[in-house]
């Protein structure tokens with residue numbers, strides 16, 4: 001392995017790099033260390049936050065009901081923050097550095113600032129977590145005013161956001177350097193383009209976060225006397241929803257990445273895939289509206305236009321990726337010779353490779369469970385049936401857990417050998433990990449959505465209302481759903497734990513990737529490398545399997561959508 | 576591979592495949608249909624959240640509710656001491672939400688319309704009418720006015736489904752719907 005010294009133009013720090021024996025890319029030591037640091041911290045937060053998730057699910061299992069009420073609300077707040085904010089965003093920063101410095105063959109811009117970003121994020125995450133664990137900040141991660149948390153809860157979140165913002169600028173800086181030093185030719189790769197989408201959205205997101213969290217912090221220490229609850233929510237979701245679109249952009253980029261590395265898949269059309277990313281940037285800011293559909297004092301016109309992202313144009317983006325990725329896979333597999341019938345390409349896909357299996361499950365579950373439920377939930381009037389019920393966490397466990405988290409898990413199986421340069425330990429168990437986690441999460445999503453359809457409230461300690469002055473009983477089916485939710489949560493936890501153990505074990509105790517190890521089990525199969533020798537759009541292949549898949553998707557979507565209008569038409573007339 | 580720069584530097588000039596173009600068209604049209612559905616429902620549908628809302632001070636809202644309770648209370652709910660109010664059809668009905676109760680209990684008539692006012696005295700709460708399953712956010716300082724027409728008789732629970740502190744799960748109210 002060649003380690004040389006490159007003197008970047010004007011770089012004060014000497015940058016060390018190595019040439020990756022598997023991809024031929026030049027990898028800079030600083031970039032690599034930063035990717036490792038961010039990924040490791042991310043996984044620590046996933047482990048902690050996942051444990052909190054299990055406790056929440058067990059408490060909501062009426063027969064188990066493990067935590068007392070105060071603890072339940074505390075742990076639920078901690079769960080949301082640890083996984084949705086800290087796990088996901090630390091991992092995304094790692095992806096940004098990978099997609100810029102590594103994929104563009106370039107040194108990382110201002111590594112010192114990248115370390116500053118890292119330090120601020122760690123500090124902020126710790127401060128906020130401590131605030132929650134101290135018990136004075138059980139306000140849920142949304143912290144709707146006028147409910148007040150301890151000042152250092154907001155302060156921690158602000159520090160974390162500033163850190164993430166600096167991380168985004170390091171990414172932009174790296175793109176600029178790569179362009180100036182001409183480390184690549186033509187346009188940036190599609191995966192980097194996806195990461196760029198995520199980073200651009202992140203700027204908007206963090207700006208909204210600052211606009212709302214800084215005054216809220218000042219209010220918590222008494223400098224501002226009142227914050228309007230409706231305005232708070234609107235701006236808060238400017239951050240809260242856009243950050244979900246960061247996740248979508250990032251995990252779609254990861255899907256393309258895995259399909260490329262494992263199968264040599266090429267996008268069907270560069271133009272289409274990039275335009276789809278562009279749609280995210282252009283339209284998703286509007287989506288904070290779908291968190292405001294059941295609020296007073298906002299006009300219906302505003303709601304309809306914005307909740308549909310100006311007529312569903314961001315949804316269009318996702319539907320495009322939803323065809324172009326399986327299409328790219330089908331086409332690559334057909335070139336490998338899996339041409340028999342409609343689905344040989346899918347049957348003979350590398351289902352035993354956790355990177356591929358995780359990626360494909362993530363794609364299917366994100367689309368079928370998360371995507372469809374999200375559009376239905378975000379329909380102005382149908383939202384009345386589901387607002388603040390368990391349907392909402394059901395929906396977003398399909399998007400951000402089965403979708404984003406599983407995609408990030410999948411890519412880790414490539415990051416460990418390529419960046420950490422360690423063998424994956426427990427290969428046999430690793431094969432099963434994406435299935436355990438995926439099926440567990442799919443179960444919790446479905447059963448929470450089911451309970452939500454029956455009206456069960458989210459963020460609620462006691463669906464039996466034992467201590468209430470009057471009584472109300474949810475149907476027996478709702479109790480059954482919550483029990484099943486608990487069972488599948490246990491399954492998901494086992495899958496999640498396995499992931500953490502395998503990754504941590506591999507990083508610290510895995511065998512190094514020697515030349516022999518690489519020859520024996522290449523991360524990028526020889527076939528994939530050959531198929532992808534020339535890169536660009538596919539030449540309009542026939543894709544019968546993909547067409548069947550998208551047809552099934554479309555039919556399910558339409559049916560489920562209209563069923564919900566039917567449900568709505570049966571409730572009490574309102575105007 | 577999607578991890579390298581495209582070989583054809585003029586990738587934006589490449590034609591789009593037929594299957595892909597078809598899917599994009601279908602997805603776009605479907606988006607228009609879904610957009611149209613919401614507008615259609617505002618014209619033809621019977622379940623739309625009202626746009627009518629006013630800024631109001633909690634004391635003012637509470638006074639209106641107390642006024643209504645004084646006029647139209649028909650009984651107390653068991654030994655809970657919570658008044659059950661039977662306001663005339665078509666009238667303004669005030670439902671207070673506060674830590675941790677919905678006050679008072681309402682008795683409404685089937686197939687009659689009421690102007691229901693929702694507001695909070697403190698934090699945000701969630702009006703979740705069960706088992707009908709209608710869910711509306713309630714804010715302090717805002718008076719949301721909606722016209723509601725119960726179309727079935729029975730006892731309905733009002734769950735609070737916005738987290739409002741440690742007593743959140745005890746915040747349960749009630750609506751009775753009776754025949755005329």
Ligand code: HEM
Nearest residue numbers: 053054056057080083084140141393458459460489492493
């Ligand atoms: C072992 C895996 C997990 C389990 C069993 C689990 C389970 C749950 C349950 C039961 C709820 C509570 C629903 C409620 O009462 O309102 C919840 C809430 C939530 N979960 Fe998870 N979860 C898991 C992983 C994750 C991950 C990986 C993420 C994010 C990437 C996530 C994000 C959230 C968020 C944002 C909430 C909402 C918190 C709130 O309402 O404030 N969960 N989870």
Ligand SMILES: [Cu+2]
Nearest residue numbers: 700735739746
């Ligand atoms: Cu409440």
Ligand SMILES: [Cu+2]
Nearest residue numbers: 735737739743
């Ligand atoms: Cu509540």
